[in-house]
Amino acid sequence: MIVNRKVLTLDEFTIQQLRSIPKATGELSSLLRDIGLAAKRVNVEVNKAGLVDILGDAGTINVQGEDVKKLDVYANNQFLGVLQHGISSAGMGSEELADIVVFNDEISNNSKYVVMIDPLDGSSNIDVNVSIGTIFSVYRRVTEKGTPCNHSDFLQKGTEQVAAGYIIYGSSTMMVYATRRGVNGFTLDPSIGEFTLSHPDIKCPDKGKIYSVNHGNFFKYDEKVRKYINLCQNKTKSDGGPYTQRYIGSMVADVHRNLIKGGIFMYPGTTDKPNGKLRLLYECNPFAFIVSVAGGKATNGKQRILDIQPTELHQRTPLFIGSKLMMEELETYIN
Ligand code: AHG
Ligand code: MN
Ligand code: MN
Numbered sequence: 001m002i003v004n005r006k007v008l009t010l011d012e013f014t015i016q017q018l019r020s021i022p023k024a025t026g027e028l029s030s031l032l033r034d035i036g037l038a039a040k041r042v043n044v045e046v047n048k049a050g051l052v053d054i055l056g057d058a059g060t061i062n063v064q065g066e067d068v069k070k071l072d073v074y075a076n077n078q079f080l081g082v083l084q085h086g087i088s089s090a091g092m093g094s095e096e097l098a099d100i101v102v103f104n105d106e107i108s109n110n111s112k113y114v115v116m117i118d119p120l121d122g123s124s125n126i127d128v129n130v131s132i133g134t135i136f137s138v139y140r141r142v143t144e145k146g147t148p149c150n151h152s153d154f155l156q157k158g159t160e161q162v163a164a165g166y167i168i169y170g171s172s173t174m175m176v177y178a179t180r181r182g183v184n185g186f187t188l189d190p191s192i193g194e195f196t197l198s199h200p201d202i203k204c205p206d207k208g209k210i211y212s213v214n215h216g217n218f219f220k221y222d223e224k225v226r227k228y229i230n231l232c233q234n235k236t237k238s239d240g241g242p243y244t245q246r247y248i249g250s251m252v253a254d255v256h257r258n259l260i261k262g263g264i265f266m267y268p269g270t271t272d273k274p275n276g277k278l279r280l281l282y283e284c285n286p287f288a289f290i291v292s293v294a295g296g297k298a299t300n301g302k303q304r305i306l307d308i309q310p311t312e313l314h315q316r317t318p319l320f321i322g323s324k325l326m327m328e329e330l331e332t333y334i335n
Pocket of ligand 3: 106120121122
């Protein structure tokens with residue numbers, strides 16, 4: 001019998017990649033497998049969100065003062081569980097946890113990496129059956145192997161990321177991750193329960209026709225941003241338009257679409273929240289890394305997102321991210 005094996009699974013792909021790096025230990029492959037496993041568990045719960053008593057608020061407020069949805073807590077625990085029991089991560093930071101978790105056992109203290117995570121992104125969309133996601137970022141520790149990790153391992157610039165990725169729980173479930181070598185997308189094949197390589201070597205088109213921003217905040221944006229949004233609204237065929245506005249309210253879904261189709265996503269600062277809403281370490285940096293590897297750009301309006309020196313685990317930053325030429329045009333307005 002001839003077996004048709006044209007499609008690689010996530011594990012097969014990461015192991016193949018590993019073979020081409022002479023000094024690799026396999027810890028990153030193992031970490032990605034752990035994240036894939038937790039994602040599959042979260043996916044099962046997301047899919048039956050309307051059926052069981054998992055919908056709605058958990059009745060607590062998280063460290064950022066936002067309502068915690070039950071699935072946020074569930075997802076956080078799944079990712080924490082796999083990383084704590086795996087061999088690759090010395091600790092984890094999460095949107096849902098006030099402080100980092102230092103695993104501090106013999107295996108974890110000897111692990112190479114630490115992970116930052118937004119376990120469920122777009123959680124206000126859970127109740128209405130709209131795409132949500134998970135975002136993660138992987139750093140090589142700066143503290144010595146064999147010792148417990150600490151804050152300095154997590155407060156590294158985005159340029160230091162070893163890998164970053166996201167899972168989108170959408171019309172299909174996908175995991176997309178980037179290393180410096182490229183960005184690859186894997187779609188969950190529900191018949192075998194495996195992520196399979198469906199989008200090899202993703203490149204973000206240099207330009208597109210989509211702009212994504214919350215128009216409800218328009219009058220709270222500064223004048224330069226409003227001028228740029230006006231430009232987007234007035235694009236004509238002769239200058240690359242017309243543009244179309246798309247905003248789901250789940251960053252994972254919005255940026256995933258723009259990564260594939262070309263486009264620009266903005267969450268600017270507002271008069272009441274000058275740093276915007278999105279968190280540097282587990283929302284902006286991972287996407288800035290992925291989009292940059294794919295050929296796009298990300299800034300806070302003043303500097304590259306990846307160059308920002310973090311000072312706090314949960315710090316926020318304005319974000320402008322997307323196709324290279326669209327970002328360059330934006331920069332002529334906001335710089
Ligand atoms: P989270 O669910 O992790 O708190 O993140 C939600 C974020 C992001 O996904 C989205 O782009 C943004 O909030 C939407 O905010 P607005 O509703 O203010 O536009
Ligand atoms: Mn989020
Ligand atoms: Mn979240």
